[in-house]
Amino acid sequence: MKDVQPSRGPAMKSISEIIAYANRSFSNARGSHDWEHTQRVCNLCMVIGKAEGADLEVLQIAAYLHDVGRPYQDDSKGDVCHAEKGAEMATVLMEEYPISEDRKENIIHCILSHRFRGDRRPKTPEAKILFDADKLDAIGAVGIARAFLFAGEVGAKLHNPAINPEDTLPYTEDDTGYREFKLKLSKIKDRMLTAEGSRIAHERHAFMERFFERFLAEYEGTR
Numbered sequence: 001m002k003d004v005q006p007s008r009g010p011a012m013k014s015i016s017e018i019i020a021y022a023n024r025s026f027s028n029a030r031g032s033h034d035w036e037h038t039q040r041v042c043n044l045c046m047v048i049g050k051a052e053g054a055d056l057e058v059l060q061i062a063a064y065l066h067d068v069g070r071p072y073q074d075d076s077k078g079d080v081c082h083a084e085k086g087a088e089m090a091t092v093l094m095e096e097y098p099i100s101e102d103r104k105e106n107i108i109h110c111i112l113s114h115r116f117r118g119d120r121r122p123k124t125p126e127a128k129i130l131f132d133a134d135k136l137d138a139i140g141a142v143g144i145a146r147a148f149l150f151a152g153e154v155g156a157k158l159h160n161p162a163i164n165p166e167d168t169l170p171y172t173e174d175d176t177g178y179r180e181f182k183l184k185l186s187k188i189k190d191r192m193l194t195a196e197g198s199r200i201a202h203e204r205h206a207f208m209e210r211f212f213e214r215f216l217a218e219y220e221g222t223r
Contacts, residue, residue: 011092011093011094011095011096011097012093012094012096012097013096013097013098015057015060015061015064018061018064018065018093018097019064021068021093022035022038022064022065022068023035025068025071026038026067026070026071028071029070029071030150030153031149031153032146032147032149032150032153033067033070033150037067037137037146038063038064038066038067040137040142041063041066041067041130041133041134041137042060042063042064042133044132044133044136044137044200045059045060045062045063045129045130045133046059046060047196048129048132048133048194048196048197048200049126049129051194051195051196052125052129052194052195052196053125054125054126054129055103055106055125055126057099057103058099058103058106058107058110058126059110059126059129059130061094061097061107062106062107062110062111062114062126062127062130063130063133065086065089065090065093065107065111066083066086066110066111066114066130066134067082067086068085068086068089068090069081069082069083069084069085069086069087069088069089070082070086072085073085081115082115083111083112083113083114083115083120084112086111087108087111087112090107090108090111091108094107094108106124106126106127107126109122109123109124109127110122110124110126110127110130111130113127113131114127114130114131114134116134116135116138116184116188116191122193125194128193128194128197129193129194129197131193132192132193132194132196132197132198132201133197135188135191135192135197135201136188136197136200136201136204138184138185138188139185139188139189139201139204139205139208140203140204140205140207140208141204141207141211143185143204143208144177144181144185144208144211147177147180147181147185148177150175150177150180151175151176151177151179151180154170154171154172154175155173156172156173156174156175156176156177156179157173157174157176158176158177158219159176159177159178159215159216159219160173160174160176160179161219161220165178165179165182165183166182166183178212178215178216181208181212185208186205186208188201188205189201189202189204189205
């Protein structure tokens with residue numbers, strides 16, 4: 001993978017430079033975690049952020065940079081944590097950005113703590129909003145589509161009813177869309193950290209329940 005690590009000079013000094021850099025970071029990204037995912041997360045951040053009274057500049061920058069480390073995680077098949085890698089990259093990018101140090105630290109914290117399977121909990125309002133927005137893009141109609149897209153990217157089957165999803169491994173032929181639903185997507189609505197995020201999550205969760213009920217019936221040929 002081409003290294004897109006930012007150079008020490010010049011660092012990013014405007015939001016337009018940050019957006020352009022983030023866009024370039026996804027030039028070889030898989031479709032399940034591509035530039036369009038980042039754009040959707042940013043849009044959701046703005047919706048939730050306005051409802052929650054957040055620092056929208058901090059939130060916007062964190063949203064655009066939250067997944068820049070994702071290609072490293074994909075290339076390593078999960079050995080590299082994209083949140084940690086992204087925070088490392090963002091630290092360099094933000095060196096000369098004209099905002100206060102505490103707001104820069106908030107941006108880095110947002111990126112570090114946005115991962116569902118991570119062990120860092122979001123502490124600031126902006127970090128909680130980014131966490132929610134990123135998870136919302138993993139559920140509902142778009143979330144289902146992304147789950148099956150990712151399954152295809154790693155060579156997984158359409159479905160594997162002969163094995164318990166709890167007994168399967170990621171990045172294998174058993175890493176199916178249904179596995180992702182059972183192990184992650186079905187739990188997201190209960191992990192929301194903001195009121196607006198929770199409201200949206202419950203709507204999207206209800207759709208997923210209906211979809212997978214129908215999917216399993218059709219897979220078995222009973223409907």
